[in-house]
Amino acid sequence: MAKIAFIGLGNMGSGMAANLVKAGHEVLAFDLSADAVAHAVNSGASAAASAGDAVAAAEAVVTMLPAGKHVRAVYEGEIFGAAAPGTLFMDCSTIDVASARHVGGLAVEKGFRFVDAPVSGGVAAAQGGTLTFMVGGSEADFAAAEVFLDAMGKAVLRAGDLGAGQAAKICNNMLLAITMIGTCEAFALADKLGLDAQKFFDISSRASGQSWSMTSYCPVPGPIPTTPANNGYKPGFATAMMLKDLKLAQDAAQTAGAATPLGAQAEALYAMFDNLGGGASDFSGIYKLLDGSWGD
Numbered sequence: 001m002a003k004i005a006f007i008g009l010g011n012m013g014s015g016m017a018a019n020l021v022k023a024g025h026e027v028l029a030f031d032l033s034a035d036a037v038a039h040a041v042n043s044g045a046s047a048a049a050s051a052g053d054a055v056a057a058a059e060a061v062v063t064m065l066p067a068g069k070h071v072r073a074v075y076e077g078e079i080f081g082a083a084a085p086g087t088l089f090m091d092c093s094t095i096d097v098a099s100a101r102h103v104g105g106l107a108v109e110k111g112f113r114f115v116d117a118p119v120s121g122g123v124a125a126a127q128g129g130t131l132t133f134m135v136g137g138s139e140a141d142f143a144a145a146e147v148f149l150d151a152m153g154k155a156v157l158r159a160g161d162l163g164a165g166q167a168a169k170i171c172n173n174m175l176l177a178i179t180m181i182g183t184c185e186a187f188a189l190a191d192k193l194g195l196d197a198q199k200f201f202d203i204s205s206r207a208s209g210q211s212w213s214m215t216s217y218c219p220v221p222g223p224i225p226t227t228p229a230n231n232g233y234k235p236g237f238a239t240a241m242m243l244k245d246l247k248l249a250q251d252a253a254q255t256a257g258a259a260t261p262l263g264a265q266a267e268a269l270y271a272m273f274d275n276l277g278g279g280a281s282d283f284s285g286i287y288k289l290l291d292g293s294w295g296d
């Protein structure tokens, strides 16, 4: 079993670190929030006084931080100077492709091993150890990371070289936003046409309009009892997080010269929902914006 430094123990990181402990690893925890560290210690981790201290004693490092600027700052400011040569870094944060390639490239240049390994699945999947990891990095670094990521997820998939994990993540989430908005529009129209939501679900979930947004994460109350729609649109996956991922997708599309008109429209709609106070609601709550009941 390994000594693993875990940096960033928020909504996602706390559950992931607990699963590494359950798998028998020794976890050295650091977060800027003392409460987050205390929570990790309750789950069996040891507290580290700084990111550098956590990393110095570890053979592998997991980071689960909010955005690219945090990842750049923590790796360049603290981790690179403290880690032993050959240490394996796994950045599981969702960040821009350019930052992932920059930090990963620097790590490899300095003689470390690095994979970008963003996740699909929310807080429940982080706690339950059922995340899907989309991994970018060399085949050798992927093989080294797989054993640790397996302890936190149900699927660990190599997407390609450095940055490819982040590319897969933002393309996936752009597609998710588009299918969610389309599904919400269809339910809102069905309602205006006098069609019962459950009836429309029963038909469309077995017809060509079917998607994960409908059959696993249905945005109207009723058809799938466990979805946020049945719980006041409490997240789940918050609108503000989806908006962040859509901005990353649009930035990447601009840099790469890709046409993503529906991705742009999805970003604009989620920005509108966020501006109207929907940021902390689940992203499926955009149904209420589209059926005109938001704010009622």
Ligand code: NAD
Residues within 6 Å of the ligand: 007, 008, 009, 010, 011, 012, 013, 030, 031, 032, 033, 036, 051, 064, 065, 066, 067, 070, 073, 074, 092, 093, 094, 095, 119, 120, 121, 122, 123, 236, 237, 238, 241
């Ligand atoms: P969070 O804000 O709950 O956690 C981030 C943690 O990082 C916080 O505890 C914060 O104190 C800590 N942190 C920030 N800067 C730090 C630093 N310099 N040193 C040490 N700790 C620092 O966020 P989250 O929901 O856990 O999300 C983390 C990442 O996972 C994000 O990139 C997000 O996009 C991605 N993600 C989230 C979800 C979700 O459903 N929440 C799903 C998939 C992916």
